[in-house]
Amino acid sequence: xxxxxxxxxxxxLLDPYKTIMSKTDNKGIIEYxxxxxxxxxxxKEWELMGQPHNILRHSKMPKVIFKLLWDYLNVAKxxxxxxxxxxxxxxxxxxxxxxxxxQDENGKFIARYAxxxxxxxxxxxxxxxxxxxxxEIEKASGMEASEAYLKGMLEEEHLxxxxxxxxxxxxxxxxxxxxxxxxxxxxxMTGSDRIVSAEEAIKKTSKKxxxxxxxN
Amino acid sequence: MFEVEKGLEPDITLVxxxxxxxxxxxxxxxxxxVTGFTEKDLIGEDNQIIQHPKMxxxxxxxxxxxxxxxxxxxxxxxxxxxxxxxxxTVAQIFSRIKEGKPTAIYIRRKYLPTKVKNEFExxxxxxxxxxxxxxxxxxxxxxxxxxxxxxxxxxQDYIINSFEGLKNIKEYMTTEVSDKELFETxxxxxxxxxxxxxxxxxxxxRFW
Numbered sequence: 001x002x003x004x005x006x007x008x009x010x011x012x013l014l015d016p017y018k019t020i021m022s023k024t025d026n027k028g029i030i031e032y033x034x035x036x037x038x039x040x041x042x043x044k045e046w047e048l049m050g051q052p053h054n055i056l057r058h059s060k061m062p063k064v065i066f067k068l069l070w071d072y073l074n075v076a077k078x079x080x081x082x083x084x085x086x087x088x089x090x091x092x093x094x095x096x097x098x099x100x101x102x103q104d105e106n107g108k109f110i111a112r113y114a115x116x117x118x119x120x121x122x123x124x125x126x127x128x129x130x131x132x133x134x135x136e137i138e139k140a141s142g143m144e145a146s147e148a149y150l151k152g153m154l155e156e157e158h159l160x161x162x163x164x165x166x167x168x169x170x171x172x173x174x175x176x177x178x179x180x181x182x183x184x185x186x187x188x189m190t191g192s193d194r195i196v197s198a199e200e201a202i203k204k205t206s207k208k209x210x211x212x213x214x215x216n
Numbered sequence: 217m218f219e220v221e222k223g224l225e226p227d228i229t230l231v232x233x234x235x236x237x238x239x240x241x242x243x244x245x246x247x248x249x250v251t252g253f254t255e256k257d258l259i260g261e262d263n264q265i266i267q268h269p270k271m272x273x274x275x276x277x278x279x280x281x282x283x284x285x286x287x288x289x290x291x292x293x294x295x296x297x298x299x300x301x302x303x304x305t306v307a308q309i310f311s312r313i314k315e316g317k318p319t320a321i322y323i324r325r326k327y328l329p330t331k332v333k334n335e336f337e338x339x340x341x342x343x344x345x346x347x348x349x350x351x352x353x354x355x356x357x358x359x360x361x362x363x364x365x366x367x368x369x370x371x372q373d374y375i376i377n378s379f380e381g382l383k384n385i386k387e388y389m390t391t392e393v394s395d396k397e398l399f400e401t402x403x404x405x406x407x408x409x410x411x412x413x414x415x416x417x418x419x420x421x422r423f424w
Contacts, residue, residue: 021366023362023365031355031358031359031361031362032358032359032361032362032363032365032366033362034366044342044345045342045345045346045359046342046345046346046348046349046351047349049346049351049355049356049358049359050346050350050351050355
C-alpha cells in the first residue's frame with residue numbers, strides 16, 4: 001500500500017465533456033480505469049489496478065456518505081453521489097459519480113461500473129457545506145449521529161436521497177443522466193468550441209439527445 | 217537493450233512452424249533476414265527467442281488458450297532481433313489439429329502499420345506494468361477485459377477492426393505485395409489503407 005498523501009488545498013478542475021470511468025469488483029478493488037481516470041488522479045495503471053478504490057479517499061469526505069453508498073451497492077441498487085477525491089499529488093477533485101452493479105439472472109454479482117463527471121461549482125459549494133456539517137458531527141459523536149442528521153435533513157425536506165441529488169443540480173433524472181453520459185472526444189471539439197464549465201455542459205446536454213450517448 | 221526499432225517492409229512475411237510445445241521447427245528466409253538469427257540459432261529453440269521481454273504475459277496466454285481451443289487468432293506482437301533491435305508485427309496463429317490435439321502451430325508475422333502500433337504500444341506497456349508491479353497476470357487479464365468492455369469489442373475484433381475488417385486483415389496476411397518500388401518511403405509513414413491499396417492478390421502464399 002501507498003504512503004499517506006499530504007492533502008493540498010488545490011483543486012483539479014475536470015473537463016465536463018470527459019468521463020472518469022472505472023470497473024471494480026464487489027469489494028471495490030479496481031479492475032479497470034480509463035485514460036481520463038489516470039490523467040486526473042495522477043496514478044499509473046499499475047499503481048491502481050488491484051488496489052481498493054478508497055486509495056483516492058479524501059479526509060474531507062464524511063464516512064456516512066460511503067456508508068450510504070455501500071448500502072445501495074450491496075443490494076445492487078444504482079446510486080449517484082458527489083465525492084471529493086484525492087489525487088496522487090495531494091490535490092483534490094470533485095465528481096458526481098454514478099454507480100451501476102451488474103448481476104446475472106440469479107442475482108450473482110458480475111461487475112460494478114462507475115462513471116464520474118465534473119460538478120458545477122454551485123453544487124460543489126452546497127455539498128461542501130453539508131459535508132462539513134456531517135464531518136463535524138462525525139468528529140464529535142460518530143457516524144451514527146451523522147447518519148441520523150442526514151436522514152433528518154432529508155425527512156425535513158421530504159426528499160429521498162436520490163431526489164436530493166437531483167435537486168442539488170436542479171435537473172430531472174433524465175437530464176442528469178444525459179449529462180452523465182455526454183462525452184465529446186478531443187478530435188470532435190477543439191479550441192474555442194470547447195466548453196469548459198460543468199454548468200454550460202449541463203445546459204447543453206440537458207437539451208435531450210444533443211450530445212447524449214447511451215452508457216453501456 | 218532493444219532501443220532501436222527495426223523497420224519492416226510491408227511485403228515481408230515472417231513464417232515459422234512450431235511443435236505443440238512451442239519449439240521452432242521451421243522458419244522462412246524473411247524470418248532469418250529480419251531477425252538476424254540463423255536456422256542454427258532457431259531450430260529447436262523456444263519461440264520465445266524472438267519475443268520482446270516486455271511482451272505482456274496475458275497476451276501470450278491468450279495465444280496459448282486459442283491454440284488449445286483450436287482457434288486461429290490474430291495478435292499484435294513485439295519482437296526482437298539478434299542485434300537487440302525491436303520490431304512490431306501483426307501475427308496470425310494457426311494450429312493443425314489431429315485427433316483433437318494441436319500437432320503443429322504456424323505463425324505468420326507481418327509489418328504492423330503505425331496507427332495500430334501506437335494503440336498497442338500503450339496497451340502493452342500498461343499490461344506489462346500491471347503484471348510486474350505485484351498485480352500479476354490475473355489483474356492484467358481483468359484490466360484487459362475492462363479495457364475491451366470500455367471499447368465494446370472483443371480482443372480479436374479490436375485487432376481485426378484496426379485493419380478495417382476481417383476481409384482486409386485476411387487479405388493483408390495472405391497476399392504478396394509485388395510493387396516493392398512503391399514502398400521506397402519509410403513504411404512507418406504509411407497508413408494501413410495505403411498498404412492495402414497496393415496489396416495485390418498475385419498468389420496465395422500457402423506455405424504448408
